Amino acid sequence: MAVTESTFDQSTTTTMHRVKRVAFYLVVLVTLGIFVFTAGELLPFLVLGFTMGAELGIHQFHVIALASFVAFVTLGVLVQLYKPETRVATYQATFLAMAILTALSVFTGDLFILLYFVPVVLIGLLHPAGRRLLTIGERYSPAILGLTLVAAIPLLAYAGNQFQLQATGDEHALFGHYMPMVAIALTILAAGLLVAFESVGFRLLAWLTGLFAVYVGFASIVLPTLASSAGTLWGALAIVWAVAFVAATELSVRESASSYFSRVRTTREESVPGKPV
Known part of the structure; x- marks a missing residue:
């Protein structure tokens, strides 16, 4: 059987797609490794931080809050290992x-953060969702x-x-603790949108x-x-x-599903031969 040019092109495209997908998963795993081995030491503080007031002192809240930020972005990368095409919003929030x-961090002169940001960018460049990473949904929820x-x-x-407190030069500012707090607030806002x-x-x-x-909020x-x-x-x-945010999301999901099944049912009924429209 002769191999046509179109068949060759299709085979090449399929091969490139597979290579890109493998590269995507490898980058995700490498990124998780970087997060865990260089910042993972903060994760135990999600629980232990509340019992280590004496050891952490005035930095207790900052350490706990930073641990929650690390957990958020780490989970955002982790979930990309399963059906990444359906995890677009989570990647978008992680990237933001x-x-x-x-x-x-760069504003304060800390370039070490690039060790974490560059791999996250690479995940986006290789992401199976492609250009959908640059889009949002076709509708919005007024309640959310x-x-x-x-x-x-x-x-x-x-x-x-x-942000203003970072300029005070106090002990917290010297450790760069205020900037992650700014990032936490803006991340929650961006994710909400x-x-x-x-x-x-x-x-x-x-x-x-x-x-x-x-x-x-609990912390x-x-x-x-504490500062x-x-x-x-x-x-x-x-x-x-x-709680209200998650509840509104669940209601929105149920309304969308209900509307979808209603449209499917209506379409099927209209397609029945002899049925009046």
Whole structure:
């Protein structure tokens, strides 16, 4: 059987696609390795940090909050190992989180952050979703968008305050602790917008964002007097907001599914021969 030019081109394209996909998974694994082996030491503080007040001292809240940020971006990379085409929103949020932290860190002269940001960029360049990484959903949820815009006011105010504190030159500023706090606030806001505009896979991102906000809110309640803590009241409000955010997402998902099945049923009924339209 003669091999036509079109068959050859198709075979070449398929081979390149497979090579790119293998390269994608390799980069994801390498990125996870970098995260775990260089920043993974922070992850135990997600739990142990609450019991190490004496050891961590005035930096206790910062260490706990930074551990939650590391957990968020690490999970964002980890979930790309399974059906990455359906995890677009989570990657978008991870990229934005790292881009924000990188910009802030470079501003303060910390170039080490590039060790984490560059692999995340490579994941995007090789991602099976391709150009869909640059898009959001075709519709939006008014309820989720409303909740996100409401949260934007305190989140931007908090981010601005932490950014200003970095210029004070105090002990926290010397360790660069305020910039991750700015990144956390802006990441939650960015993730909220991605969920509101229903980017592909927004449901998973909603849960990750909700857990992120609940954790930081809980830490603020437990450690209300430490630097960068939002305090008891705002910590509690963060938890309430997170619950409402996830609940609104679940309602949106159910409404979309219900609408989809309704359209499918209507289409099938209209296609029945002899059935009046």
